[in-house]
Amino acid sequence: MEHTRYTVPKEELYTSPVFSHDLLRSIMDTDDALNLELLHNAAISATPEYSISACLEAYSKDHLKDLAQDHELHIPSSYRKKQVVGKIAPHLVSQFPKMLPYFPHRNLEFLTRFKENPSIEIAHDALRFRDISHAHNYGFLYLFKTGDTFTAVVPRELIPALHMLDETTIWDTVSLHQRLNAYAVSLSNLYGVLDIDQYAVVWNRFESETLTPAMVADELVELGKVQYYWWFEDELVISSYFQNELEVAEFLDKVKQVSYYAPSRDDLVKYFQTPYDDESPAANAMLEFLSGYRLPDGEQIEDLMDDISDTCIVGEGMQDVFDLLNEYGLLFTGMEEITRFTELYAQMSDHCRKWELRGHTPVGLKKHSPSS
Template structure:
């Protein structure tokens, strides 16, 4: 934990302005290098930015970022934790926190809404006075209503891409309209969608589908095409609204009876550290959704220093993990589990759907040496599964 905190602190310092804290937007912009100003101008899509001198950039950025329309547009697509931070800064414009997660403020900083300072060994997150004043000029009721609408659409996109991997916009709209009283037409949806993907999201457009970031062609060449072939003709699993929206959280998964049984066995027979087992179960479930090989699953035990006492114990764990896999919701089955696919197909696909992991071999190791929920070694400040582990 100490090593993680040190890495997090260094990441925050790397992006901070070194010097005395100020809450004046023009003064903050003056503290930025020309490169940082140019990057900010690019993120704000400021016209004529390439020909501006430093002071001209500062003046133009100040005018742009305090414009009510631009401010509202940027805030409408903030994520939950980003918005929570912004609300905190509205109440207290300077927050001190050396260990704040970079992912909680990078978008706000990228749009010039908040900045960070490092002074006398302390990291400060700052909301400029001018941004705070501009926000006060917004129609509060209208803004919050719009933001709730945008965020609900975003939650459906996240939930359905997490559950299916890829979904057609028309199907997403169909599911949304079936579960909500205020219908959404395709034109309205596409406008919102373009706003949402104007920032780095965990989904994108590809081949006429909205896809999870794991399937981006540049991330995993050929994966999308393979998934679409496997999904073809399969009925999609559509949970009720309350359950479906839980999938908007990338860390959510159903704690199935099979996972509970595996967890109980590990706690009783292999490891009494409840926190470690919690993370182990999380990573095993995630590995099952990715159809990981047995080497990847055994590595989840190995990297935590957990040893099997006998081959009999190893066989029990393998059997339990087989059961977990066969009750895990998979993209290739449209969000159904292998067991559900058996029922739907009348057992025609029994052998194809149910999987038996190969026996554990103590010499097997995974090529991935980093836990999916651990900080990414590239230093981004994000979890490995949200960064280089995609």
């Protein structure tokens, strides 16, 4: 008698994506004070302009050169400001419709308000930076400061491209892109550097859409143009901790030849928000110890903790860690404090997921080694 095996449909195996629409929206939230600071830093104190060239002219030449660098445009050092604007303006017009599907969902929802009018006046406390973040940073939306209100402007040359947002299918594409980006952020925080094969393995373990490494590469090339947390080169997803290819090559020489740690769904969400486990007992013990010190110049203990955690993850030596403490102005008063800090740091180091160990903890790797 021949028996047939029932195969569970894939949609039953994957009931929901790891990074839901609501989760991704909530992660972009900031407190009111930081939100207002970001908006004021982004705003231009000038009369609103409505053409792409006039909007660009409102920026300093240094800002324009930074914007050109974000778009990978070469600007000769001899160029005057008007020449820089002339180089950037047509590029922005041509790139806007290509980059739109890779912007965060919140940005696109905000941009739909400009389809009939290139400007919107908004009270300072009614605008959230998350709504304009990428569109503003890449020169497609301009924020002018006018008294008690902001005037947000999408230059008139860009308005026609916004009608592509009327197509219902683009919103599904945008959601997919945001989930792909979330995986890249999370996995680069977990591993430091990973190849697209590992990305595809993790994605296909949890998501309903099956992706090949080649498909992953195609999407990451485009996504990499509109975010700052990771970069993509030679089929590698690389944390923005690394500044150039030389640093990446030096790091890869130190990576132990072990299999990648297999993250859980909870791990992916956790490492999307921070490159270390801030809820671990070792991390909590270190934070409690550091909280007994006051740092000079307004430095925050939480920022120091983040940097100490980075040294654990990257595998820096103790001298580098003490150099970091000196940079923050934290000075111990005796050997007892130094010894206690060293003990806590050793505990953190043993229990953190190290990039050189492909996301494994030293304790976990030792526990599963043949000799243990």
